[in-house]
Amino acid sequence: MQLIETHIVPKLEKSIRLQEYAVGIFKILPTKSGIKKAIKKELILVDGKTTSTAQFINGRETIELFQPKESVPFKRFKLELEILFEDDFLAIIYKPSGILVSGNSFATIDNALPQNLQKSTQTDAVRPRPIHRLDYPTSGLLLVGKTNSTIISLNKLFEKKEIQKTYHAITICEMNSFGFINFTIDDKNAQTEYEVLKSVISKRFGYLNLIQLKPKTGRKHQLRKHLLAIGNPILGDKEYYKENLILNGKGLYLHASSLEFIHPHTTEKITITKELPKKFTKIFPEF
Known part of the structure; x- marks a missing residue:
């Protein structure tokens, strides 16, 4: 085996399981x-010894990552990202539509982060890591952690629903001006609040609606599934759609437009917004 990365654990306020602490501390092993x-x-290895996922990290340990000699060296994905906020702890970047946040693919936002963001100077600095996900066809704001403590804190904020996310979408067919969708997804509670900002008549789709969405839970494909469930699927959705009402070639009209939360280290209120993509404003130019 070949040693490829070493991490020195700083002083910790309380013990944490290795499998939780080690997330993000190595550049080539972020998940x-x-x-x-x-x-x-x-x-x-922890302090030179093999370990288990149940081991607790208390502080001051040396954690080493090895790889078999035949392993292929890690490569970074070169993609220039728009950065809307960055400090020593976290960043908020714009994810274009048509690219994965993370996964087995080489071409991901995750692999593009290290060369786009400044390395943190904090003692628990780690490889920048996305805190949440956006679907492949969805554009918008993505929150990134740059230190181990920040990643843990932001995950807790998500669990406590203390990070407010706002989306905009264009839906098809006539719909109510506002509503609260409360349909389960995969047998789990799922809730979405929406408001129609403007509607225009469409020969093909009946109506096109620019709507604002505030998910109260975070289920996979929640917004797309919920809107189809009430009969108003998102324009351009090829997975959750009405028969014969698919728009080809323009992508999904779903955009993560706003993030609002309290910074876990500075306690500053962070509110970041990103304007609607041009394909939205071509249909609704006043926005």
């Missing part, structure tokens, strides 16, 4: 599932 696999393969 929790990746950490678990590496531990099981005995590629992660």
